[in-house]
Amino acid sequence: MPVEVLFVGDLMLSAPDPARFFAPSREILTGADLAVGHLEWPHTERGQVCVVDIPAPANPPGHLDAVADAGFGVLTMASNHMFDQGPNGVADSIAAVRARGMEPVGAGMTIEEARRPAIVSRDGVTFGFLSYNAVGPRESWATTVKAGVAPIRVLNHYELDVASPGSAPAEFTSVEQESEEAMRADIAALAATVDVVCVSIHKGMGFVHATLASYERPLARAAVDAGADVVIGHHAHILRGVEVYRGRPIFHGINHFVPAYTADTDPLGGKRPRPRRAPSIGFFTPDPGQAPFPFPRDSRHTMIARVAVDDDGIVEAGFIPCYLDPDSVPVPCHGADADATADYVECITRDAGLSAEFVRRGQHVTFLDRPAAGERAWA
Numbered sequence: 001m002p003v004e005v006l007f008v009g010d011l012m013l014s015a016p017d018p019a020r021f022f023a024p025s026r027e028i029l030t031g032a033d034l035a036v037g038h039l040e041w042p043h044t045e046r047g048q049v050c051v052v053d054i055p056a057p058a059n060p061p062g063h064l065d066a067v068a069d070a071g072f073g074v075l076t077m078a079s080n081h082m083f084d085q086g087p088n089g090v091a092d093s094i095a096a097v098r099a100r101g102m103e104p105v106g107a108g109m110t111i112e113e114a115r116r117p118a119i120v121s122r123d124g125v126t127f128g129f130l131s132y133n134a135v136g137p138r139e140s141w142a143t144t145v146k147a148g149v150a151p152i153r154v155l156n157h158y159e160l161d162v163a164s165p166g167s168a169p170a171e172f173t174s175v176e177q178e179s180e181e182a183m184r185a186d187i188a189a190l191a192a193t194v195d196v197v198c199v200s201i202h203k204g205m206g207f208v209h210a211t212l213a214s215y216e217r218p219l220a221r222a223a224v225d226a227g228a229d230v231v232i233g234h235h236a237h238i239l240r241g242v243e244v245y246r247g248r249p250i251f252h253g254i255n256h257f258v259p260a261y262t263a264d265t266d267p268l269g270g271k272r273p274r275p276r277r278a279p280s281i282g283f284f285t286p287d288p289g290q291a292p293f294p295f296p297r298d299s300r301h302t303m304i305a306r307v308a309v310d311d312d313g314i315v316e317a318g319f320i321p322c323y324l325d326p327d328s329v330p331v332p333c334h335g336a337d338a339d340a341t342a343d344y345v346e347c348i349t350r351d352a353g354l355s356a357e358f359v360r361r362g363q364h365v366t367f368l369d370r371p372a373a374g375e376r377a378w379a
Contacts, residue, residue, distance in 0.1 A: 001123070001310075002308035002309060002310045002315045002316070003033045003034070003122050003123050003125045003308065003309050003310065004032045004033050004034075004306065004307075004308050005032065005033065005034045005035075005036065005122075005127070005198070005230075005306070005307050005308075005309065006028070006029060006032040006034070006035045006036065006304050006305065006306055006320075007035075007036045007037075007198075007200075007230075007232050007251070007254060007304070007305040007306075007307075008029075008035070008036070008037045008038070008254065008257035008258075008302075008304055008305070008330075009037075009038050009234040009253075009254040009255045009256050009257045009302065010038050010040040010079070010234055010235070010237070010255075010256035010257060010258075010259070011037050011038060011039050011040055011041075011067060011075075011256075011257060011258045012040045012041050012056075012256065012258060012259050012260055012261065013041065013043075013059055013063040013064070013066070013067070013258060013260050014041070014057055014059050014063075014260055014261060014262050015260035015261065015262050015291070015328075016262075018063045018066040018067075018258070018260055019065075019066040019069060019070075020329065021066070021258045021260050021328070021329050021330070022066055022067075022069070022070035022258070023329070024329060024330065024331045024332060025070070025304065025322070025330055025331075025332055026069075026070050026071070028304065028320065028332055029070050029071040029072070029304070030070065030071035031071075032071065032306075033122040033123060034073050034074070034120065034122050034127065035070070035071045035072045035073060035074075036072065036073070036074045036075070036076065036129070036198070036200075036232075037067060037072045037074075037075050037076070037257065038075070038076045038077075038079065038131075038200060038202075038234050038257075039067075039075045039076070039077050039079070039082075039093065039097070039104075040056070040079045040081055040082075040256070041056040041057065041059050041079075041081050041082075041084070042056060042058060042059065042081070042082055042083075042084060042085040042089030042090065042092070042093045043058075043059045043060065043061045043063060043064055043089075043092060043093045043096050044058050044059075044061065044085055044088055044089040044091075044092035044093060044096075045058070045060070045061065045092070046058075046088045046092065047084075047085025047086060047088055047089040047092075048085060048086045048088065048089075049084065049085065049086070050083060050084065050085065050086035050087075050089075050139060051083065051084050051137060051139050051140070052137075052139070053137055055081070055084040055085070056081035056084040056085070057085075058085045058089060061092060061093075061095075061096035064096050064097060064100055064102075065100065067100070067102070068100035068101060068102055072102055073101075073102055073103065073120060074102060074103045074104075074105065074118050074120060074129050075097050075102050075103070075104055075105070076105055076106050076129065076131035076200040076232075077093065077094070077097075077104050077105065077106040077107035077131060077149065078105075078106030078107060078114070078131040078132050078133040078149040078150050078151075078200065078202055079133060079140075079149065079202050079235070080133060080135050080136060080137060080140055080202060080235065081140070082106075082107050082133075082140060082148070082149050083139060083140040083141075083147065083148045083149065084140075086147075087109065087146070087147035090107050090108070090109065090147040090148065091109060091147065093107065094107060094108070103118040103119075103120055103129070104118065105117060105118035105129045105130065105131045105200075106130070106131025106132065106133070106149055106150050106200065107131075107142070107147075107148065107149045107150075108142055108147065108148075108150075109142075109147045110142060110143070110144055110145070110146070110147070111141075111142040111143050111144055111148075111150065112144070113142070114142040114148060114149055114150040115130070115150045115182070115186055117129055117130050117186070117190045119193075119194060124311070125195050125196060125309060125310070125311065126193075126194040126195045126196070127194060127195070127196045127197075127198060128190040128191075128193065128194035128196070128197050128198070129198050129199075129200065130150075130183075130186055130187065130190060130197070130198075130199050130200065131149075131150060131199075131200040131201075131202075132149075132150045132151065132152045132183060132199070132200070132201050132202065133149045133150065133151055133152065133201075133202040134151075134152040134153075134154055134175075134201055134202060134203040134215070134219065135154075135202055135203060135204070135235055136151075138151075151179065152175060152176075152179045152180070152183060152201070152203075152219065153175070153176040153178075153179040154173050154174070154175055154176065154179075154213075154215050155173065155174050155175070155176050156171060156172070156173055157171070157172040157173070157174070158170065158171055158172070159172070172214055173213045173214050173215040174214065174215050174218070175215050175218065175219050175222070180219070180222055183199075183222070183223065183226070184222060184223075184225075184226035185226075187199060187223060187226035187227045187228050188226050188227050190227070191226070191227030191228075195309075195311065195313075196229045196230070196309050196313070196314075197227055197228045197229050197230075198228070198229065198230045198232065199223045199228040199230070199231050199232070200232045200233075200234070201219065201220065201223070201231065201232070201233050202233075202234060202235040203215075203216055203219065203233050203234075203235055203236075203253075204216060204233060204235050204236035204240060204252070204253050205236060206235070206236050206237055206238070207236065207237055207238050207295065207296060207299065208236070208238070209238070209298065209348065209351070210240070210241065210347075210348040210351035210352045211351075211352065212240065212241075212252060212352050216233070216252060217252075220233065220245070220250045220252065221245050221250070224245050224246055224248045224250070225246075228248065229248055229309070229313060229314055230248065230249055230251075230307050230314070230317070231248070231249070231250045231251065232251050232254060232305060233250075233251055233252045233253045233254065234253055234254055234255065234256070235253070236253045236255070237255065237256055237259075237295050237299055238253070238255055238295070238296070238298055238299045238301075239253055239254065239255045239298075239301050239302065239303065239344065239345060239348060240252035240253025240254075240348060240352070241253075241345065241348045241349030241350075241351075241352040241354040241356070242319075242345065242349055242354065242356050242367055243349070243354040243355060243356055244317075244355075244356060244367065244368045247313075247314065247368075247370075248314060249307060249314065249317035249367070249368050251305050251319075252352070252354070254302070254303050254305050254319075255299065255301070255302040255303065256295075256299070256302065257302055257304075257322075257330050258328075258330060259293065259295070259324070259328050260291075260328065261291070261292040261293070261294065261328070262292060263292055287299070287300060289325075289326035289327065289328065290326040290327050291326065291327045291328040292328070293324070293328050298344070299324075300323055300324040301321075301322075301323060301340075301341045301344045301345075302322045302323070302324060302330055302341075303319040303320060303321060303322055303341070303345070304319060304320040304322060304332070305317075305318075305319050306318050306319055306320060306364065312370075313370075314368065314370060315369075315370050316366055316368060316369055316370070317366070317367060317368035318358075318359075318364050318365045318366035318367055318368070319345070319364070319365050320332055320333075320363055320364060320365075321333040321337075321338040321340075321341035321342050321345075321363075321365060322341065323337060323340075323341055332363065333363075334363065338360075338363065338365075339360075342358065342360060342365045345358075345365070346358055356368075
């Protein structure tokens with residue numbers, strides 16, 4: 001019998017009574033053999049702001065009770081906000097996760113700790129997890145003497161498209177070689193000791209429809225080349241497309257899952273003034289609702305990524321379509337609502353130039369099935 005693993009994106013838990021945000025999905029999450037979430041914000045009672053950007057709040061450690069009660073066994077933590085409340089925020093978040101029986105990965109008091117994998121077993125299958133942050137800020141990166149998250153450094157290069165000084169340049173991004181080599185080494189070492197390697201990468205451009213930055217696809221594929229069986233992306237606060245590479249599923253961005261903001265924890269009060277050369281006008285038009293939701297309407301589409309594995313690897317990969325209701329609660333979709341989110345994922349997959357064949361099976365949407373004996377294997 002295959003082992004079912006579910007993944008959700010950013011968990012931002014500031015609003016009171018966080019358990020209510022998991023009520024519609026709790027049965028699905030607790031019914032899986034393993035559920036994995038991405039903890040976006042620090043949870044501490046002794047935080048101190050340590051970044052120059054818009055800092056995430058210091059959230060109550062007790063709010064993580066709701067995450068554990070929803071069935072999560074692993075939390076990836078290499079986010080761009082995990083160091084926002086300083087080293088105490090990192091230490092307290094890790095301690096709070098562990099105290100509730102969940103495994104943290106991707107953050108630590110040193111870079112060695114941040115790069116250390118989480119390993120869990122379910123029904124005879126051993127899973128290894130790694131978590132990286134490819135979006136910065138540099139203050140969030142762990143070092144040999146500083147707390148933070150496991151980084152992947154991305155380089156930016158700009159060129160003018162036309163012979164007109166002052167024109168908007170074209171931007172090119174690539175993964176810095178040393179970072180990629182470190183990630184590859186981590187994955188290869190883990191793959192030698194576990195059955196299934198799951199790699200989480202905080203990556204991508206926020207709120208931009210479909211588009212992948214030029215570094216994203218090579219980075220995800222490098223992880224597979226090194227031995228990853230599943231690659232999960234998040235950070236962009238909007239869904240990204242999916243693809244199959246060498247028989248392994250790549251989810252380029254599974255969006256946030258619980259954006260439990262309050263009026264106090266959205267530092268811009270739901271307003272997003274549009275800077276010059278903004279990549280997406282929709283980014284600056286939050287979709288109104290009963291709860292604070294500082295994101296565009298398309299950001300209400302989200303998913304529970306799903307893989308099924310056995311001793312020979314991935315059997316099936318796909319997702320359960322979900323939609324964030326006016327209270328910002330993720331609700332697994334049925335019928336026409338599920339079709340709307342599934343259609344959206346198909347659209348952004350196609351628009352990003354990715355290739356995947358979608359099959360709808362009740363509440364699940366599948367884009368990878370291991371071929372039966374004698375059939376052609378995935379390329």
